[in-house]
Amino acid sequence: MRTINTNWFIRAKLKHRHLLVLSALGETANLNHAAEGLGISQPAISKLLKELEEGLNVELFQRHPRGVMPTVYGETMIRYARAMLTTLDNAFDEVNSIRQGLSGHVRIGTVLTPCTDLIPETINRIRETHPDLEITIRTGSSEELLGILKDGELDILVARIQHAFAHLNFCYEPIQHKSAFPQPEYPEPVYPGEAGGGSPFFAQSSYPDPAYPKPYSPEPVVVCARREHPLIKNGVRLALKDMLDKEWVLPPAGSVMRAEFEALFQRSGLNLPNHIVTAENLLMVTNLLEKNDMLTLLPDAAVAHYMKYGMVGHVAVEARLQRDLSRILEPYGLIHRGEELLSPASRAVLSLLRQGKNYTRKRS
Structure with a gap:
């Protein structure tokens, strides 16, 4: 166990108000605004900041005519100050929880x-x-x-x-x-030149796997649309190339689902679909599906939930494509x-x- 004097914050006489100053300056980047928010004077906040910098022996903020900018040291201390203040609040809440x-x-x-x-x-x-x-x-x-x-x-x-x-x-x-979708039983693969079976489902040796993942695999993603969408009513099964001319509502660029979906086209040497609306809010997504012949991607459990209320339907896709979609989300x-x-x-x-x-x- 270290003795109390070996802790730098004891030697630097770190106080709770120093943490408040760091947090306030991280939010405002301005001494006057931080002082107003904390209810102290600007000279007082300058003094507290100087004490911190002397205790750490580094410059925490660069002074500019219109405010202050945290250095790399300052950014580090701001992050830890916020965490310490949150931890102190949590400690108080926990004491109350135990007491009550x-x-x-x-x-x-x-x-x-x-x-x-x-x-x-x-x-x-x-x-x-x-x-x-x-x-x-x-x-x-x-x-x-x-x-x-x-x-x-x-x-x-x-x-x-x-x-x-x-x-x-x-x-x-x-x-x-x-x-959330049933795991169908598939026949044994039938490869070209082999006898028996006659099933067209496994007619290609390049795809011997079931269309849906086995239980406990990565969370499947499925294509869905409004229940009365022509693709659903007509029982159309889509290939990847069939998706190019469809209208889509998708999560923002940079999201895992969007990035992996686009990668499917890129790996196949295809361009991306031309008609994509970006929407993150689920209420907006479901409203767009309800009022348009648009497609989207959702985790199968979410689709199963909305299907119970007749809000969306599951758009069938080729088995190979469903396998790829089922690997999007970990x-x-x-x-x-x-x-x-x-x-x-x-x-x-x-x-x-x-x-x-x-x-x-x-x-x-």
Whole structure:
């Protein structure tokens, strides 16, 4: 164990107000505005900043006529100051939770598919077992949610781990996802020149795999449209080249689903579809499908949910193409900083998330 005097922040006489100054300057980049927000004078904030720089022996901000700009050292300290302030707030909440019994506030971040089943199931269990818990649910992409978890503003994620966040050593518990669509039984492959079978489905030796993934594989993605779309009514089965002249509503460029979808065309030497509307909000996506003959991509569990209410239908595609679509999304899982860092309330919610009836944790 280190003695107390070996900690640099003790020698530098670091105080809570120094953390507040760093956080405020990170938001405003202006001494006067930061001072106003903190309710102190501009000379006082300048003095606190000088104390910090002297304690660290580095320049944290470059002064300019119109404000201040954090140096690389300043950016680092701002990030840690925000995390420390959040941690102190969490500590206060946890003390209150322990004092009052299991109550408090748990913040969950989730990608789309768990919103159809796992999250509602868990909320129902929370209401039954811990009715005093306050729950906040935030949806977004895995990358967005991981950034928020890094800043300490979420407790638990149901998302996909991203390589860019590997250095943060988040705990990741993969969840094996069962496809919402039935897994059909296929005949044995029949190759050219071989006897028996007669099935046209496996007429090509280059494709011996089933159209749908086996259970517990990456989460399948399917093509869907409004239920009365001509492609669905006529039972048309699309090949990749058939998609070029169709109208699409897709997630923004840079998203995993959009990037992998475009890569299918590029690998086949095809141009991208000409008619693409970009929309991230799911309500907008479903409204566009309802009022237009547009196609989109959604995880199969989300499509199955909307099919129950007659909102969308599943557009059939060739088996080879469905196989490729089923590899777009990696399995999602539970992500957090570590159970020892979670509040009692968050640990209780984590345990309930692990009890999702349609999910089985992957065993390593």
